[in-house]
Structure formats: structure tokens, C-alpha cells
Amino acid sequence: MSEIESFFKSAFSVDNVIFGFDEGELNILLIQRGAAPYKGKWALPGDLVYPNEDLDTAAERVLEQLTGLRGVYLEQVKTFGSVNRHPLGRVITVAYFSLVKVGKHTINPASFAQSARWHKLSEVKDLAFDHNEILDSCLKRLKRKVRTAPLGFELLPPKFTLSELQQLYDSVLDLPKKLDKRNFRKKILSMGFLVESAELQEGVAHRPAKLYSFDRVKYGQFLNEGYVFDL
């Protein structure tokens, strides 16, 4: 085999850290591997990139095949390429994270693995390959990003209460002290792209909260004026 040929004995994949927010906690969607290597282990959903497929497209495809969702938030984070990260050959993987609204989809593990389900982030451990490292990178990126871009809204249903929104930020940021309720509301409302609906929360055993929604158009206008989201 010529030297140049040996360069082409490698493959690349995408792996996707899919975040969701449920029961006041950050969750991620994992698959259970149905084949060697790491058979039976939980892993990030991912796949080899097709020869004529762009990287972003591959990441979108993985997400869509698993959840049926399209057009969700997706961001490339980092590429992992240690020589021995994959037991079967040289495979480098491009890590993405995506943010989905839990409940708006059905999970279809068939195309990937024997099963797939949401895991509380706090209960995730010992994933296949170098996926723990990948998860750490994506989580770190998410934590930084939610403070400078209104990504939090991607994880919530279209209508939500301010308490839910704060709970999300408390959960994602995982700060030693929770955010102050009054200050949080003041700041987020002062940004001007939350719209109050007439509706109230239902089915709770206490005073129901007002529902708000995120106005993407208004947010876009702020952007044009050089506005910087900063929580």
C-alpha cells in the first residue's frame, strides 16, 4: 500500500449530545449499543458520515432518524481524533450538541441500536468510546453559550412560566447559589423579547403562573441593533 493510500484508510463520524429539559433537570438522549464494540453500553447517538454528505447534514440526519425532529438547534462543538479512540480503526468524530423540546417527538432506536431513552444528566456514567469526554465538552459549551445567546428557550415548550425558565437556567448553569428570583425576572423581562400570554398555568396545586413565550422576531430586531444577550 502506498503512503498516500494509507492516509485514506480512515473514516469520520458525527456524535450528537442531545439535550432536553424535563422534570426540572437537564437530560440527554442516549442509545444502547446493539453490536460490538461496546455492545450493551450506553453511548451518544452518532453515525459514520456518508461519502457525499456534509458534516452538518450527517448530524441532522442522526437526530432526525432518532427523534423525527427537524430544524432544531444544532451546533458543532469539537472534533475528537485520538489514534486509539475507536477499537476498529482510525475514526475521528465531530461532536455536535442539539437542544430539543422533550415530549414533542417519539424515539425510534431501530436504525441505531437496541434501545434509546432519555437519561438524567446526573445519572449518566461510563459511556462507550470516549463519549464521556465528548459529553463534558458539550456540556461545558452549553453552559457558556446559554449566557450569551437565548438558547434556553430551545429547551422549553412554546409557552412556559418564568419559574420554569429560571429553573432551566439554574439547572444548566449549576451555580453554587441559585439565581435570585426577583433579579432574574427583572433582567429577562427587561430584554423585551418575552411576550406575556393571557393564559395561566393549569393543573398545579397552587397559584398558577402566567405563561410567556419567546418572540424570535423581536429578538432578531434586537440583534440588528447590536444587542447582546447576556444573562
Added chain:
Amino acid sequence: MSEIESFFKSAFSVDNVIFGFDEGELNILLIQRGAAPYKGKWALPGDLVYPNEDLDTAAERVLEQLTGLRGVYLEQVKTFGSVNRHPLGRVITVAYFSLVKVGKHTINPASFAQSARWHKLSEVKDLAFDHNEILDSCLKRLKRKVRTAPLGFELLPPKFTLSELQQLYDSVLDLPKKLDKRNFRKKILSMGFLVESAELQEGVAHRPAKLYSFDRVKYGQFLNEGYVFDL
């Protein structure tokens, strides 16, 4: 050819955006391609990743072969993998940027290209492949990163004046208004990891400025206390 084999008909490379600061301006180190494709065009220094080489190692190697420098700041930025980005086959490339002190090295283009030299950032245009896009990404990353980590110091010689430091930040950030001199000094000095030397600037036709240096150890101590660099 089996399907699985077709996945392994691809290669990956690293490309390195090497930033330097010279004559009050941000510069980048480019090579001029000696072979097709894009023969004669200026391009980012890069190379295919060896079969048994980690990505970071490959990026370090490219930098060292070109400049002789080791241990400089290097950060992975993004991976580019459009299907047709390389005329000769499917090659995805992992982009890095590095920060070097101009003047502390000699450039050796031999291993890569017919020539290599520093270019003022403002004069760079029409690079080979998708390298303009890669440069844009790295520049954007640098702009964000210099505000939240003391990266600027990687671009300056060990001893520098506060004016040089500010000039660097003005140049990198490229804001509509320059930073205010008094406020900049106040803020950077209040951080506590700049150490004033007894020496003065030499060879200038005006009042010489005090020289300062960046105390990496002190900065590390701040980090342990949860300090956040924020310009």
C-alpha cells in the same frame, strides 16, 4: 468496493491559522502552494494527519515544521467538511489557531510550500480551498476569546508597555471606538497579574514607557479563586 470500504476512502487534515502581532497590527502566517491544486495561491499551513498521529499533535507538528516553535498557544476551533471542499477527494480539515510572538523564530517553508511569510490581516484575500472561511471562523473565535482569557499576552514579547497591550486589544477587537486609555489601564492593572519591571522602553523618540510582564503564576492563583478574566 463494499459499502464499508467506501467510508474509508477519505482523509483528514489540520489547518492552522497562526496569528502574530507586529507593527501594531494582527498578522497571519501563510504559505504559498507549490503544487496543484491551487498552485501559487496563498493558503493556511496545514497537512494531512498521519495515520498514527493525534489531531493536536498534527497541528503542533505543522506549526513546528514551519516556525521551529514548540509549546505555543494552540486551540482547536472548528472542523470543515463540505463534500467538495477539496478537489482531489473527500478531505475534512480540523482548523486550529495559534498565537506566536513574532520575531522569535525563523520561517522554513521548505517542508510545505515554495514560500511562506507573514501577511497583514487587512491585506489577506482570496486564499486556496475554503481557507477564507476557516480564517473567518478562527478570527471570530480569537475576538471572543481574548476578552475572557488573557490570550493577548501570547502575542507580545515577554516585556511590553501598556500602550502596546492596548494597541493589541484595539487591533484584535477592532471596535468602532478605541478603548479608553485610562480605563483600560485601570482595569488591566486591577487584575493584579501584570508585574511592573524597573526597565523602560528604549530607542523611542519620546518619553519611554515602563515595561510590564505577565505573571502566569499569579494568574493561575486567581483562577483557583474562581477569578474570571473579563476585559
Added chain:
DNA sequence: ATACTTATTGTAGAATTTACACCATACCGT
């Protein structure tokens, strides 16, 4: 000595951030 160039320094007003506690309103049991 005079002109020239860059270095160095402080303050007051504005804006932002932080800390903090009580009443309101719904549901639920009884």
C-alpha cells in the same frame, strides 16, 4: 531652549448589580 511625541494619572456622574421579605392567589382537605 523649544517643539514634539507619547506616558501617566483621578474623579464625578451614570448605569448596573446585588441583596433582601412580604403579600397574593390558587388548590386541597376537612
Added chain:
DNA sequence: ACGGTATGGTGTAAATTCTACAATAAGTAT
């Protein structure tokens, strides 16, 4: 219907940080 319980909703004062701004100092060049 009434009291208990749980979360929703709201303002202010003090501290801190940010911003704008200009005059003198210390060298070199002529």
C-alpha cells in the same frame, strides 16, 4: 367555607462597576 399549603409575584436602597473626560510629565529632535 375555612384554614393550610405551595408557589407566584413584586420594589428599593446600597454597593459596585462603567463611562467620559484633560492636564502635566518625561523623554527625543532640532
